[in-house]
Structure formats: structure tokens, C-alpha cells
Amino acid sequence: MVDRVVIVGSGQAGFQVAASLRQDGFEGEIAIVGDEPGLPYQRPPLSKAYLKEGVEDRLIFRNRDFFEKNNIELMDAVTVTAIDRAARQVALSIGITLDYDHLVLATGARNRRLPIPGVELANVLELRNLDHARLLRTKLEGGRSLAVIGGGFIGLEVAATARAFGLEVTVIEATSRLMSRVVSPPVSNYFLAIHRDMGVDVRLDSMARAILDDGSGHAAGVELHDGARIGADLVLVSAGVLPNVEIAEAAGLYVHDGVRVDDRMLTEDPAISAIGDCASFPFGQDGTVVRLESVQNAVDQAKCVSLRLVGRPEAYRKVPWFWSDQGPYKLQIAGLTQGADHHEIIEQDGKLSVQCYRREELLGVETVNAAGEHMAARRLLALPEPLRLETAAHAGFDLTALSKAARG
Ligand SMILES: Cc1cc2nc3c(=O)[nH]c(=O)nc-3n(C[C@H](O)[C@H](O)[C@H](O)COP(=O)(O)OP(=O)(O)OC[C@H]3O[C@@H](n4cnc5c(N)ncnc54)[C@H](O)[C@@H]3O)c2cc1C
Known part of the structure; x- marks a missing residue:
């Protein structure tokens, strides 16, 4: 019998489990522990509308009333530091523990740091959360040129917006085509033409070797493996993400590119689920294990867990879908x-x-x-x-x- 659900992470998936549990009639206690400050918010606009317009109010999923009315305890700016599976407890950064009957890991992912010199320089930016987006937006407003390391969805969305702001933009992509991990060659080629038409200098098959220093601790551009140098006063590192799995791994759960779950989003511990960007799960008829990074995946997996917790389990079989707005x-x-x-x-x-x-x-x-x-x-x-x-x-x-x- 599940009376108390604790959710780790207050992002897309974490918020959705709590909201769905109430919608599905769960009457027990729900606590969301999230290490970011403030109300849960959506990330997609951070590289799209928010970057263009800077309106923060539209980012949050629901206002504070929603959490109060639905009796969902939101502990923001608090990190879960450890899971004690035997005691069914999590330890928090504020020095207390929380008991759970069921724990949902919705810890998301963080940006991959590049192991190259210069990443610590000022004006070397990243984009995963609202703080990053605020800083990036301010810098774009006053910037002249931007080098984006990584030609994936987010790098290209920012590149398009930066062009609209009038910056000179270079995209440096290590593979031979844009978005190569997620789209087919014809779509990569289509977007290559689009970005070049927008005036973006796209460098394919190009590895960043170092971020250059202007002599005062600020980025001055990027040096490529072939020695070519690209001048830029801003550098965005957008080279993929790593799932946040450390607390799961330390608790002895099986982790391999994400916390491994079955087709009901359950780990090998029947009291712990994992969903969203941090979870890898069997997909399709052959059960290939995948880890997806998308709103649809986070939302639908959260709904799947909620239904299971209220006694209406079903296997996760949703069709994945994604979107990206570039100009x-x-x-x-x-x-x-x-x-x-x-x-x-x-x-x-x-x-x-x-x-x-x-x-x-x-x-x-x-x-x-x-x-x-x-x-x-x-x-x-x-x-x-x-x-x-x-x-x-x-x-x-x-x-x-x-x-x-x-x-x-
Ligand atoms: C800029 C940007 C644009 C995007 N655009 C799109 C798009 O157009 N379409 C699309 O489908 N997807 C998009 N995505 C991806 C989408 O936002 C993610 O797939 C989605 O947010 C995943 O939800 P999640 O809850 O698994 O992880 P997250 O939303 O990352 O939430 C995880 C939360 O858990 C917190 N956390 C981690 N560890 C702990 C801990 N130990 N204790 C407490 N809290 C912890 C994290 O700080 C974070 O707040 C975009 C992502 C970004 C960054």
C-alpha cells in the first residue's frame, strides 16, 4: 500500500507525476524535492520564446496555489543526497530525512562538460536551466559574435535566435551532419541549408580543441583540431547531456546510460521508479534499451507511473515524439x-x-x-x-x- 510518494527532481517529469497522481485520485502524501529554486518550470522555451522575449511568467507549469490546493509539498532548492533503500528513506541537503513508500527518480540530466582548455573562461556559456538562460539572454543582447560548440537541437535553436539578434554565429559540429544523433541525413541537409541561408557559418567534421583566452580571462573564440581559429566573444557549449544517476548508482540500482527500468518504469527495487531524461527503458518490439530526452517522454512516463501507483498498471508503449523550433x-x-x-x-x-x-x-x-x-x-x-x-x-x-x- 502506497501512502507516501517522494519525487526527486522538480522538472517536467517530477511535476507531472505529482499532478497526475492527484488527477488519478491518489489521496496519500506527495512530496517533490527539487534542487532548483522556485516553482517547477518548462525548459523548451529557454532556447526559444524565452530567449527571444525574456518573459519568465510563462515558464512555470502552475502557480503556488496549485501545489497548496492539491496538497503537494514542494521542497525547492533542496537536494536529495542519498537513498537508503532498506529504510525507505532519502537524505536531504538540509540535514533531514524523508520516508517514502514509493520513490520516483526524476533527476533529469546535466550538460556534458568538454574536456578542453578554456571551458572555465568568462563568456563560455551553457543552457540547461533558467539561470543559464537568463545569463545567455543578457549576453546575447550585448554580444557581437557567438560560437556554438555542438550542432544539436539546442545549439541550433540558440544559433537561429542569435542570428535574429544580429550576432555573427558559427556552429562547430564534430560529426559530418547536423543533429546526427536524432534525425535522418535528408533532414540534416535541409537544416544545413536553412542555417547557411540565415547566415550561420556551419563547420561540420570540426572538433573544438580549445577555447581561446582574450588575455583577460574572457573567451575570444574557439580553436579547432586542424588549427583553424574562430573568433567569438561568446561561446556556447552545447555538446549533449549526461543523465543524473549518481544517487541511484550509490544506492546500488542498475545504471547504464540512465537508471535502468522495465516497461512499467520500475527499477529492480519495487519501491523505486525512474522516469524522464534520467531513465533508460526497453523500447519497441525488440526491447532495445533507449534513453530519451523530450517533454513527451517525461510526461507520458510520469503518467504511466501514476497509473501504476493508483492500481491501474499498464506497460509503457507510447510513440515518442519531439520538436525543435529553429527560426x-x-x-x-x-x-x-x-x-x-x-x-x-x-x-x-x-x-x-x-x-x-x-x-x-x-x-x-x-x-x-x-x-x-x-x-x-x-x-x-x-x-x-x-x-x-x-x-x-x-x-x-x-x-x-x-x-x-x-x-x-
Ligand atoms: C534548453 C532546452 C530546450 C529543450 N527543448 C525541447 C523541445 O523543444 N522539445 C522537447 O521535447 N524537449 C526539449 N527539451 C528537453 C526537455 O526539456 C527534457 O527532456 C525534460 O525537461 C526532461 O524532464 P525531466 O523531468 O526528466 O528532467 P529535468 O526537466 O531536467 O528535471 C530534473 C530536475 O531534477 C533536479 N535534480 C537532479 N538531481 C537532483 C537531486 N539529487 N535532488 C533534487 N533535485 C535533483 C534537476 O536539477 C532538475 O531540476 C529541452 C531541454 C532544454 C534544456
Whole structure:
């Protein structure tokens, strides 16, 4: 019987578990312990609307009343330092312990630090939380040039915004294409052209070797492995994240690129779940273990845990989806498209859609400025049987029509 749920982390996943538990009728105690100060807030706008407009009020999920009315105890600016699994207790940085019947680890991820000289210089920036975003915004407003190390979603979103602010922008990407971890080559190429059109200097196959010092402890640019030097008065390091797993690992839980959970988001300890950016879980029919970093993943896994805790367990089988806004271009991805061996590319009326197949089965669809196609893809990917290339070809690769037909 679960009477007291303690949630570690007050980000997207942590907030959602608490909110869903109340929605699902849980009447026990709920405490959220989060090391960031203030009310839980969403991160996606930090590299998008917030960076452009600087409006903080829109970031929070709910105001303080919500927590009071729903009897959710929010302990902000407090870190969980250790888990005592035998005693079912967590130790807090403020010198007390909390008992739990069920513990939810929603500790998220932190930015990877680059092991290169100069990362400690002033004006070397990162973006994961609101403090980072405030600083980045101020610096962009007064900056002349920005070098972004890492051509992933966040680096490219910031690059587009910085161009809109009038800065000279260079993106330094170690691999041969942009967003290579998450999108197909056709979409990488499409965004390469978009960024170059916006005036971003994109350097592919380029490794940052050092951040240069202007002689006064401030960044002056980036030196690449081939000796080339890129001048910039601001440097953003956006080279991926590492899951926050230390307290789980110290408590003896199995950790391998995230806290390992089963298809119900449970660790090997039946009193501990893990969700969101910090958790790795079995995905798809072959059970490949993945760790995803997205709002959808955090929210749906939180809902899955909530349902289990109120006695309505179900396996986690949601279709992953992502988005990224880069200038006026909205990239949306349904499914996981890595490992595709065939791409169907449809480009018309300013919209792009790339259907990604592996062994003739639809893995996912990447779209640009094509919300209808994205929604159709999500519906098709949720069907029990994967869509076959042959069937899609027969329908002229029209996913919207196929999705309507599937719904009858
Ligand atoms: C700038 C930016 C833009 C993004 N844009 C998008 C987007 O467009 N679309 C999308 O789908 N996703 C986007 N994401 C990713 C998305 O925000 C994350 O996947 C999501 O926030 C994950 O939720 P989470 O709760 O697992 O982790 P987080 O939101 O990171 O929350 C984890 C929290 O736990 C805290 N914590 C960690 N350890 C402890 C501890 N021991 N004790 C107490 N607290 C602890 C952390 O400080 C943090 O506050 C973006 C992320 C960033 C940073």
C-alpha cells in the first residue's frame, strides 16, 4: 500500500507525476524535492520564446496555489543526497530525512562538460536551466559574435535566435551532419541549408580543441583540431547531456546510460521508479534499451507511473515524439528514426516530410512545418502493426489518408 510518494527532481517529469497522481485520485502524501529554486518550470522555451522575449511568467507549469490546493509539498532548492533503500528513506541537503513508500527518480540530466582548455573562461556559456538562460539572454543582447560548440537541437535553436539578434554565429559540429544523433541525413541537409541561408557559418567534421583566452580571462573564440581559429566573444557549449544517476548508482540500482527500468518504469527495487531524461527503458518490439530526452517522454512516463501507483498498471508503449523550433522552421519527429535504411522524401508547398523505413517498416517520420503529417504519423505509429513500405507506396505515401483509413 502506497501512502507516501517522494519525487526527486522538480522538472517536467517530477511535476507531472505529482499532478497526475492527484488527477488519478491518489489521496496519500506527495512530496517533490527539487534542487532548483522556485516553482517547477518548462525548459523548451529557454532556447526559444524565452530567449527571444525574456518573459519568465510563462515558464512555470502552475502557480503556488496549485501545489497548496492539491496538497503537494514542494521542497525547492533542496537536494536529495542519498537513498537508503532498506529504510525507505532519502537524505536531504538540509540535514533531514524523508520516508517514502514509493520513490520516483526524476533527476533529469546535466550538460556534458568538454574536456578542453578554456571551458572555465568568462563568456563560455551553457543552457540547461533558467539561470543559464537568463545569463545567455543578457549576453546575447550585448554580444557581437557567438560560437556554438555542438550542432544539436539546442545549439541550433540558440544559433537561429542569435542570428535574429544580429550576432555573427558559427556552429562547430564534430560529426559530418547536423543533429546526427536524432534525425535522418535528408533532414540534416535541409537544416544545413536553412542555417547557411540565415547566415550561420556551419563547420561540420570540426572538433573544438580549445577555447581561446582574450588575455583577460574572457573567451575570444574557439580553436579547432586542424588549427583553424574562430573568433567569438561568446561561446556556447552545447555538446549533449549526461543523465543524473549518481544517487541511484550509490544506492546500488542498475545504471547504464540512465537508471535502468522495465516497461512499467520500475527499477529492480519495487519501491523505486525512474522516469524522464534520467531513465533508460526497453523500447519497441525488440526491447532495445533507449534513453530519451523530450517533454513527451517525461510526461507520458510520469503518467504511466501514476497509473501504476493508483492500481491501474499498464506497460509503457507510447510513440515518442519531439520538436525543435529553429527560426521560422518547426521540426517535428514522430517515432525513433535512427537505423532507417530507406527514406521517402516529400517536399511541397514549403513543407518537408521524410518517412524513415527499416526493413520495409515505418520507423518514424520527420517533418518540417507540416503539423498535419506529423499527427498522422503519430497515429499510424501507434497502430499495433507497423506500416509497410508497400502499403504506404500504394497510397502514394499519403500518411494523412492512410491514418484516416486506419481510423475507419
Ligand atoms: C534548453 C532546452 C530546450 C529543450 N527543448 C525541447 C523541445 O523543444 N522539445 C522537447 O521535447 N524537449 C526539449 N527539451 C528537453 C526537455 O526539456 C527534457 O527532456 C525534460 O525537461 C526532461 O524532464 P525531466 O523531468 O526528466 O528532467 P529535468 O526537466 O531536467 O528535471 C530534473 C530536475 O531534477 C533536479 N535534480 C537532479 N538531481 C537532483 C537531486 N539529487 N535532488 C533534487 N533535485 C535533483 C534537476 O536539477 C532538475 O531540476 C529541452 C531541454 C532544454 C534544456
